[in-house]
Amino acid sequence: MISIEEALQQLLAQVQVLPEEKKHPLQALGQVLAEDVAAGFDIPPLDNTSMDGYALRAEDTAGASEASPRELRVIGEVAAGYIFAGDVEPGTAVRIMTGAPIPEGADAVVPFEETDEPFTRPPEGAGSLSGSVHVLKEAATGANIRRAGEDVRTGDGVLGRGTVLRPQEIGVIASLGRDEVRVIRRPVVAVLSTGDELLEPGQPRKGSRIYDANAYGIAAQVRRFGGEPRLLGIAADTVEALTAKIQDGLAADMLITSAGVSKGDYDIVKDVLAKEGKVAFWTVAMKPGKPLAFGTFERDGRRIPHIGLPGNPVSSMVAFELFGRPAIMKMMGKREWLRPVVRAIATDRITNVDDPRVFLARCAVTRRDGRYYASLTGSQGSGILTSMAKANGLTLIPAEVDAVEEGEEVDVLMLDWSLGDEWGSWSDEGAGDTPLPGTTVIAPADRSF
Numbered sequence: 001m002i003s004i005e006e007a008l009q010q011l012l013a014q015v016q017v018l019p020e021e022k023k024h025p026l027q028a029l030g031q032v033l034a035e036d037v038a039a040g041f042d043i044p045p046l047d048n049t050s051m052d053g054y055a056l057r058a059e060d061t062a063g064a065s066e067a068s069p070r071e072l073r074v075i076g077e078v079a080a081g082y083i084f085a086g087d088v089e090p091g092t093a094v095r096i097m098t099g100a101p102i103p104e105g106a107d108a109v110v111p112f113e114e115t116d117e118p119f120t121r122p123p124e125g126a127g128s129l130s131g132s133v134h135v136l137k138e139a140a141t142g143a144n145i146r147r148a149g150e151d152v153r154t155g156d157g158v159l160g161r162g163t164v165l166r167p168q169e170i171g172v173i174a175s176l177g178r179d180e181v182r183v184i185r186r187p188v189v190a191v192l193s194t195g196d197e198l199l200e201p202g203q204p205r206k207g208s209r210i211y212d213a214n215a216y217g218i219a220a221q222v223r224r225f226g227g228e229p230r231l232l233g234i235a236a237d238t239v240e241a242l243t244a245k246i247q248d249g250l251a252a253d254m255l256i257t258s259a260g261v262s263k264g265d266y267d268i269v270k271d272v273l274a275k276e277g278k279v280a281f282w283t284v285a286m287k288p289g290k291p292l293a294f295g296t297f298e299r300d301g302r303r304i305p306h307i308g309l310p311g312n313p314v315s316s317m318v319a320f321e322l323f324g325r326p327a328i329m330k331m332m333g334k335r336e337w338l339r340p341v342v343r344a345i346a347t348d349r350i351t352n353v354d355d356p357r358v359f360l361a362r363c364a365v366t367r368r369d370g371r372y373y374a375s376l377t378g379s380q381g382s383g384i385l386t387s388m389a390k391a392n393g394l395t396l397i398p399a400e401v402d403a404v405e406e407g408e409e410v411d412v413l414m415l416d417w418s419l420g421d422e423w424g425s426w427s428d429e430g431a432g433d434t435p436l437p438g439t440t441v442i443a444p445a446d447r448s449f
Contacts, residue, residue: 001283001290004358008323010280011294015305015327018185018253025173028165030226031183032333037159042149043175046101048080051144054115054133055084055106056093058141069116069134078103093133102145109144110135152176164334184333189222189324190249191215192232194242194260194269195311200234213385214258214316218309221320222256227328242272250299253331256324259311269308277306285399287357288312288382289319312382318360318394321415341396344372344412350404352397359399362391365412374412392416 002010020034049055056072064070072093078084080099088094088105096102096109114137152158158176159169165183173181198212199205212234219229230252235245249255260269270293273279277297284292293308307324309316329337344365352359363374377390393412397404404410 001285002281003285004322007281007284007292007294008326011305011307011323011327012330014280014294014296014303015254015330016303017333018187018331020182021185022180023183024179025165025170025181028181028183029167029170031165031186033159033161033163033165033169034182034184034333036157036161037173037176037178037181039152039154039156039158039176041154041177043152044146044148044150046148048099048101048146049096049109049144050098050146051109051111052098053096053109053111053144054093054117054135055088055096055103055109056135056139057088057090057106058108058139058143060091060093061108061110061135061137061139064135064138066136069136071132071134074131074133093135095133107141107145108139110137110139111144114139162333162335164336184331187227187253187328187331188230188251189219189227189254189256189328190230190232190252191219191222192235192245192249192255192257194235194237194257196237198234213313214309214311217313217317217385218256218258218320218324221317221324222328225325225328226332226334227254237268239268239272242268243276246272246276246297250297250304253304254327255297255304255306256309256320257306258309258316260308273306273308277304284319285357286319286322287352287355287359288315289322289360290357291315292319292323294323310382313385314362314388315382317385317388321394322360340414341411342372342393342414343409344374344393346404346406346408346410347373347375349406350376350395350397350410352399352401352403356399356402359397360394360413361397362387363393363395363412364390365393365414372412374410 061070075092077095078100079097083101084103088103094103116134193212193215197209199209201211222229232245232249235242277295279295282293283290291310295306297304309319326337350361362377366373377387393414396411
């Protein structure tokens with residue numbers, strides 16, 4: 001039995017970053033850039049207005065006030081996407097909409113609120129736009145003008161290789177006119193359940209058979225963290241069935257199996273895994289999740305990592321959180337995958353006895369009066385899946401600690417930040433693991449998970 005840290009180190013050493021692919025920017029959300037992105041033109045390309053108003057010469061508004069307005073002749077109007085064909089001369093103004101280029105001769109924009117807008121328009125069919133407007137406030141030179149290139153200049157490096165694409169980066173890429181970008185490919189992860197006792201959801205329930213929760217919970221975790229799950233179904237407890245399913249799964253980038261790795265399980269699963277691939281370790285010093293297998297398969301010059309999760313649903317999800325999630329994120333080229341760890345006050349007594357290991361108790365973390373509080377989410381049996389549904393964190397109780405008493409502090413590995421309306425909620429889907437502003441985050445060097 002090895003430690004969590006040692007197991008994770010061994011696992012990540014066998015996981016490689018995947019090749020690049022070209023994607024439409026919107027389809028690349030959450031992926032990692034595999035190229036540097038530079039600007040091919042200025043953004044904005046021309047001086048433009050940040051307000052609806054009137055483009056004019058600032059000197060024509062000198063001394064303007066509500067008591068002493070300045071009257072200017074309106075010679076036209078221009079909207080975003082168009083260019084005014086003419087010049088703003090002394091005593092004139094052009095009605096202008098947000099984003100429209102600044103007409104030649106104008107050096108300021110006065111917003112509508114600082115005029116007597118609407119000005120009097122000519123009768124329908126009277127020809128070119130004309131009329132007058134009264135400016136009620138003096139304008140400074142450059143007022144409400146966004147200068148060409150103030151965001152990005154031609155040749156500027158805008159986004160660097162290794163950047164995780166969030167919505168804001170997608171917007172930047174689109175602003176550069178790019179309809180394609182090179183990113184690290186998402187891993188395809190084959191998910192296989194084993195056991196004659198399992199049924200697929202939707203099938204009639206019968207006898208002592210149970211529905212396969214593991215495959216769907218794990219597949220959802222794969223998708224949440226950026227992978228593309230591929231459900232292989234359920235393998236019967238025969239060498240032939242299991243071998244066929246494993247062979248099918250080796251077309252993927254990673255294979256995850258659940259059940260069949262615990263002490264006392266049919267040796268068939270262990271035998272097939274050992275025969276078809278290489279097994280690095282079988283057990284990890286954690287609770288739940290002790291029976292965890294990791295190894296690799298070699299096929300057609302590729303190394304396919306395999307994670308053998310326990311059969312109990314809580315153990316399966318917790319083990320995936322600590323090992324499957326980092327593996328997927330590394331395969332995607334992500335460098336920041338550590339979960340935030342907070343120091344919380346236990347509201348229950350948490351015992352860590354009976355073959356003590358690092359105890360990852362499911363808990364609900366809340367924040368009150370500037371402090372975190374951790375409450376157990378009910379029974380901690382490894383088959384109580386609803387305890388995971390109620391949890392947003394896992395305690396990190398060392399093996400040598402027999403119990404954490406009510407009122408004592410405990411480290412909690414945060415799974416998400418659903419802390420109530422005051423704090424909102426946080427998800428790491430498609431992004432780095434960044435906690436909410438103002439939270440206290442502990443990342444001890446000896447806890448790299």
